[in-house]
Amino acid sequence: MGSLNSMGQSSMAAMQKPFKDYKAKHFLWSVSDDGRVATLTLNRPERKNPLTFESYAEMRDLFRDLVYASDIRTVILKGSGGNFCSGGDVFEIIEPLTKMTMPDLLAFTRMTGDLVKAMRNCPQQIIAAVDGVCAGAGAILAMAADLRLATPEAKTAFLFTRVGLAGADMGACGILPRLIGQGRAAELLYTGRSMSATEGETWGFYNALHAQAELDAAAEKLARTIADGPWFAHGMTKNMLNQEWSMGLNELLEAEAQAQAICMATQDFTRAFEAFANKQRPSFEGN
Numbered sequence: 001m002g003s004l005n006s007m008g009q010s011s012m013a014a015m016q017k018p019f020k021d022y023k024a025k026h027f028l029w030s031v032s033d034d035g036r037v038a039t040l041t042l043n044r045p046e047r048k049n050p051l052t053f054e055s056y057a058e059m060r061d062l063f064r065d066l067v068y069a070s071d072i073r074t075v076i077l078k079g080s081g082g083n084f085c086s087g088g089d090v091f092e093i094i095e096p097l098t099k100m101t102m103p104d105l106l107a108f109t110r111m112t113g114d115l116v117k118a119m120r121n122c123p124q125q126i127i128a129a130v131d132g133v134c135a136g137a138g139a140i141l142a143m144a145a146d147l148r149l150a151t152p153e154a155k156t157a158f159l160f161t162r163v164g165l166a167g168a169d170m171g172a173c174g175i176l177p178r179l180i181g182q183g184r185a186a187e188l189l190y191t192g193r194s195m196s197a198t199e200g201e202t203w204g205f206y207n208a209l210h211a212q213a214e215l216d217a218a219a220e221k222l223a224r225t226i227a228d229g230p231w232f233a234h235g236m237t238k239n240m241l242n243q244e245w246s247m248g249l250n251e252l253l254e255a256e257a258q259a260q261a262i263c264m265a266t267q268d269f270t271r272a273f274e275a276f277a278n279k280q281r282p283s284f285e286g287n
Helices: 004-015 053-068 090-097 102-121 137-144 159-163 172-180 182-191 197-203 212-227 231-246 249-264 267-277
Strands: 028-031 037-042 074-079 125-130 133-135 147-150 155-157 194-196
Touching (some): 037 053, 074 137, 074 212, 102 137, 137 155, 137 172, 147 197, 147 212, 194 197, 212 231, 231 249, 249 267
Parallel strands (some): 037 074, 074 125, 125 147, 133 155
Antiparallel strands (some): 028 037
């Protein structure tokens, strides 16, 4: 009989699977040669990459399943044709919603919220690379990412009030104030106006701005830096960033003590020390 440790590792391996060969139906999906960095590209450039019921659901399912990925460590989320995402498709989502019953409407809004949950709960860091139009649900996708890069041409708008809806959509009233502050978030959610790229960087929504010709390379460089780092520990950091929103000081300090102790028990921690002691670069394996 094998040891408990080997049995646990075997069980974990059985649950994991590679996503390098994932076949996307409603967007583009590509993965680096080593399988660590994936790129999800919204690909309806003629309409500025709007979302459909099907693309919402497929992204939700994909990000949920990435919990079990044995290869992907970071995901770049971008749009094609010089725009990020114009939100829900007017004729494929907005028009049908005007004819739905309340149970169907609630099923839809819960499904869109589940996409945000899946993005926040997957252990991979998601980097939004934003150019051009980033509106409505597109702005939510950028908001739900872990890091955001943009071009000076990026225009980000939470448009929901423009169509008679609340700014409380897909977590905007909870997440956006934590990124840019209550007053700034309130203005954007009440007015629906576009936030310029400069405002977005100054307010902390965007981590950095890059020229259009340099955006993809900048996103790939950032994704690679994270993917080649201590990715088990990065996943722990993401988890704690999410959990500590609702914790008091004593709770969060205890939670972080436990999280860090778990990371200290990994071989990655030992590898990093040994590499430092030998003046070498550590190689992280996620265990």
